[in-house]
Amino acid sequence: MPKDEYTSRDFKVVGTRPIRPDGIEKVTGKARYGADISAPGMLWGAILRSPHAHARIKGIDTSKARAMKGVKAVITRADFTHQPEDSGMADILDNCMAGDKARYDGHAVAAVAATSKSIARAALAAIEVDYEVLPHVTDVDEAMKTGAPVVEPGRQQESVPEGYCENVTGRSQYGHGDPESGFEQADLIVERSFKTAATHQGYIEPHACLATLDSDGQGDLWVCTQGHYMVRNVCAGVLGLDAGQLRVTASEIGGGFGGKTHVWMEPTALMLARKSGKPVKLVLSRDEVFRATGPTASSSVDVKIGMTSEGKITGATATYRLQAGAYPGGIAFLSAMCGFAPYDLENVRTEGFEVMTNRPKAAAYRAPGAPMGAYPVESVIDELCQKLDLDPLETRLKNAAREGTRSSYGPTYPAIGLEATLEAAKSHPHWSAPLGENQGRGVACGFWFNFGGDTCVSLMVNPDGTVSLSEGNPDIGGSRASMTMMAAEELGVPLDQVRTIIADTASLGQNEVTDGSRVTFAVGLATIKAARHAIEIMKERAAMTWGIDPEAVDWRDGAAHPAGPNAGKFPPMTIKEIAAIASNTGGPIAGHHEVNAEGAGVSFATHMVDTEVDPETGAVKVLRYTVFQDAGKAVHPDYVEGQFQGGAAQGIGWAINEEYIYGDDGRLQNAGFLDYRIPVASDLPMIEPVILEIPNPGHPYGVRGVGETSIVPPLAAIANSVSRAAGVRLTSLPMSPPRVLAALKAQ
Amino acid sequence: MRFETPTSVDQAVALLAADPEARVLAGGTDLLVRLRAGQIAPSAIIDIKRIREMTVISQEDGGWRIGAAVPSAEMNEHAALKADWPGVVESADLIGSTQIQGRATLAGNLCNASPAADSVPAMMAARATARIAGPDGTRDVAVEGIPTGVGKTSLEKGELVTSIFLPAKPAHSGDAYLRFIPRTEMDIAVVGCGISLTLDDQGKISDARVALGAVAPTVILSQSCADTLIGTAGDDAALDALAAAASAEAKPIDDKRGTIAFRKDVVGVLAKRAAKIAITRAGGKTGGET
Numbered sequence A: 001m002p003k004d005e006y007t008s009r010d011f012k013v014v015g016t017r018p019i020r021p022d023g024i025e026k027v028t029g030k031a032r033y034g035a036d037i038s039a040p041g042m043l044w045g046a047i048l049r050s051p052h053a054h055a056r057i058k059g060i061d062t063s064k065a066r067a068m069k070g071v072k073a074v075i076t077r078a079d080f081t082h083q084p085e086d087s088g089m090a091d092i093l094d095n096c097m098a099g100d101k102a103r104y105d106g107h108a109v110a111a112v113a114a115t116s117k118s119i120a121r122a123a124l125a126a127i128e129v130d131y132e133v134l135p136h137v138t139d140v141d142e143a144m145k146t147g148a149p150v151v152e153p154g155r156q157q158e159s160v161p162e163g164y165c166e167n168v169t170g171r172s173q174y175g176h177g178d179p180e181s182g183f184e185q186a187d188l189i190v191e192r193s194f195k196t197a198a199t200h201q202g203y204i205e206p207h208a209c210l211a212t213l214d215s216d217g218q219g220d221l222w223v224c225t226q227g228h229y230m231v232r233n234v235c236a237g238v239l240g241l242d243a244g245q246l247r248v249t250a251s252e253i254g255g256g257f258g259g260k261t262h263v264w265m266e267p268t269a270l271m272l273a274r275k276s277g278k279p280v281k282l283v284l285s286r287d288e289v290f291r292a293t294g295p296t297a298s299s300s301v302d303v304k305i306g307m308t309s310e311g312k313i314t315g316a317t318a319t320y321r322l323q324a325g326a327y328p329g330g331i332a333f334l335s336a337m338c339g340f341a342p343y344d345l346e347n348v349r350t351e352g353f354e355v356m357t358n359r360p361k362a363a364a365y366r367a368p369g370a371p372m373g374a375y376p377v378e379s380v381i382d383e384l385c386q387k388l389d390l391d392p393l394e395t396r397l398k399n400a401a402r403e404g405t406r407s408s409y410g411p412t413y414p415a416i417g418l419e420a421t422l423e424a425a426k427s428h429p430h431w432s433a434p435l436g437e438n439q440g441r442g443v444a445c446g447f448w449f450n451f452g453g454d455t456c457v458s459l460m461v462n463p464d465g466t467v468s469l470s471e472g473n474p475d476i477g478g479s480r481a482s483m484t485m486m487a488a489e490e491l492g493v494p495l496d497q498v499r500t501i502i503a504d505t506a507s508l509g510q511n512e513v514t515d516g517s518r519v520t521f522a523v524g525l526a527t528i529k530a531a532r533h534a535i536e537i538m539k540e541r542a543a544m545t546w547g548i549d550p551e552a553v554d555w556r557d558g559a560a561h562p563a564g565p566n567a568g569k570f571p572p573m574t575i576k577e578i579a580a581i582a583s584n585t586g587g588p589i590a591g592h593h594e595v596n597a598e599g600a601g602v603s604f605a606t607h608m609v610d611t612e613v614d615p616e617t618g619a620v621k622v623l624r625y626t627v628f629q630d631a632g633k634a635v636h637p638d639y640v641e642g643q644f645q646g647g648a649a650q651g652i653g654w655a656i657n658e659e660y661i662y663g664d665d666g667r668l669q670n671a672g673f674l675d676y677r678i679p680v681a682s683d684l685p686m687i688e689p690v691i692l693e694i695p696n697p698g699h700p701y702g703v704r705g706v707g708e709t710s711i712v713p714p715l716a717a718i719a720n721s722v723s724r725a726a727g728v729r730l731t732s733l734p735m736s737p738p739r740v741l742a743a744l745k746a747q
Numbered sequence B: 001m002r003f004e005t006p007t008s009v010d011q012a013v014a015l016l017a018a019d020p021e022a023r024v025l026a027g028g029t030d031l032l033v034r035l036r037a038g039q040i041a042p043s044a045i046i047d048i049k050r051i052r053e054m055t056v057i058s059q060e061d062g063g064w065r066i067g068a069a070v071p072s073a074e075m076n077e078h079a080a081l082k083a084d085w086p087g088v089v090e091s092a093d094l095i096g097s098t099q100i101q102g103r104a105t106l107a108g109n110l111c112n113a114s115p116a117a118d119s120v121p122a123m124m125a126a127r128a129t130a131r132i133a134g135p136d137g138t139r140d141v142a143v144e145g146i147p148t149g150v151g152k153t154s155l156e157k158g159e160l161v162t163s164i165f166l167p168a169k170p171a172h173s174g175d176a177y178l179r180f181i182p183r184t185e186m187d188i189a190v191v192g193c194g195i196s197l198t199l200d201d202q203g204k205i206s207d208a209r210v211a212l213g214a215v216a217p218t219v220i221l222s223q224s225c226a227d228t229l230i231g232t233a234g235d236d237a238a239l240d241a242l243a244a245a246a247s248a249e250a251k252p253i254d255d256k257r258g259t260i261a262f263r264k265d266v267v268g269v270l271a272k273r274a275a276k277i278a279i280t281r282a283g284g285k286t287g288g289e290t
């Protein structure tokens, strides 16, 4: 891990709060999202979906639909003649268009393209599918039982010990030391089981795209996604196209939170376009988003922790069982890695089981796996603190990981900010504020790895000296603002001299998806280095003009300066002056940087929350919420605070009301925002963000990703708060009023 | 699909009588949602908002006649109506959000015939009646006579509701409506309870109406609940008896919005809390010993 990137400096632009560059477009409704673009001769796509949780497809009769006026293409799996060799690609294809069986309620079985939406809908109704309904399983614990309906046989990996149901496809193990001997040293051991429901990322914009694909294999795709390079690579792989022939452009994006890091329907749009010879627009309804794209996994977890009466954790184990949905994969391994990551433990073991069920393929959701990793652990720590009469912040400080700690998942930490967040929490007025009747205060810590990955940035110095910056990551959390700021900082030019755009897949090299809280870190690093590259070129041009050695030129305040008296007495050359004569000094000036960015720098947070429980109805009200998180360096603090608040808000929903509700028939009952209850504005208190800045050694400005860690602690922080307010330990999410009231009555 | 904008009740009745597949459109906050979701495909939509008499709130016999096209936002701005029937106005004020209330009507809430409709228990408690116009003329029906099941009403072919009438409020009376939702707004009642009551000169409850929402296929107008209050001063024992009676009357289902046990418990809690508000509004005191 490179540690030499960071140097301390005084910032001029970074750390300020300028107006966002995409603001006017967005508030005036001009910004173009996935569904906002049309093409001449365009058709409307629509997808027919299985009404069964699990069914063999014995036949599909599309003749009536094909005969309808205005219907230009009808496709089923039979039209996807390319069979990908890679099993991951084959699974994506099967998920986009079912093969021999429908694996979940909402699984696509056919699609049409027609001249209007209503004709497309009517054509779907005219398609006849002959199903043989099969037994199904939608609960993770049920799916692990011997004799459970098997979603797909033959997918179990070698990591799974013998005797497990075939739905269990993977098992992972982490940790060190000997928990059993650790438990022997404990004064108190608490062992409990927990459950969390599947939750939706809650993005406002449904998936949408516009596709063209000609018979020569050239295609264009406009799509709402977190990663258009990923979309290109997957569509090419699934359809057997050359990636270079498919150009993908990312639209503005109305939220993703991980739900748009996957491909759900783009190959279908491309196939409809190929078959009809026309551009095809495909826009999912909210119902389709819920039924057929991925929520995060539900979980079932056992945790056991031993503690001395002074609060030292002596031994810890956890077993995570996570629902992967209808295909192998899953994120239990991430839960197993993250659960105990905040603590310095001698004896810790975790294991994770990935389990297939008849539900849509589980997708990433903000720090995938980490919230359900932390929730059971932080709940048990809180219970130990209650029973041993210990302060929950002091106890966490006593066990906190710090620089040099060997983490529960393996690596040894460099400089990290967990202690700083705990100390900040301890000294914050929230911690000492009085509580009323039926109120409780909860705290919890959370960890996320953060990520870097493949990144390309191009920085063009235009003839007038302004700067155009191209990056390849859809801007979800304000990255255009942050990149613009970092470029302006490094070049020493005013902010309004730089404009950042998101380039299409033909304009820059490979970029990883906007995920893993990677963009401000990795694209920021590449932006700074691309600026440095351009500066080197501009220094050469100035040196050439002055007739001195490029080494003898300094760059500051947006201009080349002779490095010292020995270099010669020349007035500085500004970026404008250098750009104006670029044609005569060697041609256009541009910097670029391509990197697989390492050293993302792990991130920690501590959350504190007060709730009040209505003892007669079980209703939970969130009264006060404070987030303490290490940002490394907050490039644009407004956005950082927004990330802290957003993660907490989503966590509040996850903890209190959100859940996918499946009926006995295996069908989703609440496929919409009326009965899938994300918090509304009036449900939330002001969420106070407290930014800590412990520089990340792996970034020139010390930046760490901040987007995901903020959703890791809330589940436990709120559960701890509610459990203390209610006087009973709650172990199942969401803590919806019926659950809380039942727990109160069972006391 | 045709879109009709009659300007008189007679025209509306004629259009409805001529086409059994036609639907009345008031605020459209239920109708348009169902249309877009593909749940209904009417042959014609009859918009009643151009019928002048259906868009006004007027005083009549000491009570209030509320046109079937009046949005709940207007009721909320009507000080005199609000002073007489705060429970009814508040129930309509709970519907959806500010935007929804710019459109949503009492009559639409009633004719949509959802057991969870917020204004219906409050209207029932207030002894509201619906005026119905049809090919055979006009009739007045108690609000509880309109919904007959989930999504079903007693309206005959060609009939529509033209107004809701809230009678003159008796002296020393008060009403209240409370609902339980897991969020603070934009939700559907898991349980609701509307109560209207009148006190005698001694401060004892002489008349009471209790309606329970979302705990049966239609809103329950409960005599046994009312009986626990009548003759008492709304003391703790009476309120406990009311809660028990409400829980006993409720015949809820388990569904995505709540469990049977939860609904039975919470309907009692809400009945108690609503009764306290109604008693206070009637000028009485609550919480005392018998």
Ligand SMILES: Cc1cc2nc3c(=O)[nH]c(=O)nc-3n(C[C@H](O)[C@H](O)[C@H](O)COP(=O)(O)OP(=O)(O)OC[C@H]3O[C@@H](n4cnc5c(N)ncnc54)[C@H](O)[C@@H]3O)c2cc1C
Pocket (backbone or CB within 6 Å): B023, B024, B025, B026, B027, B028, B029, B030, B031, B032, B033, B048, B068, B094, B095, B096, B097, B100, B103, B104, B105, B106, B107, B108, B109, B110, B111, B112, B116, B117, B118, B119, B155, B159, B160, B161, B162, B186, B187, B188, B189
């Ligand atoms: C976001 C949202 C939130 C909501 N929240 C709530 C809530 O909190 N509580 C609640 O109770 N409801 C809620 N609703 C449902 C709806 O807003 C209410 O039921 C509203 O009162 C319906 O009134 P409307 O005028 O819009 O009815 P419309 O949609 O116009 O009509 C509803 C039904 O009644 C029929 N109809 C309407 N008027 C007449 C008439 N005069 N004669 C005969 N038939 C008629 C229509 O044909 C239709 O079948 C919500 C709806 C939405 C979209």
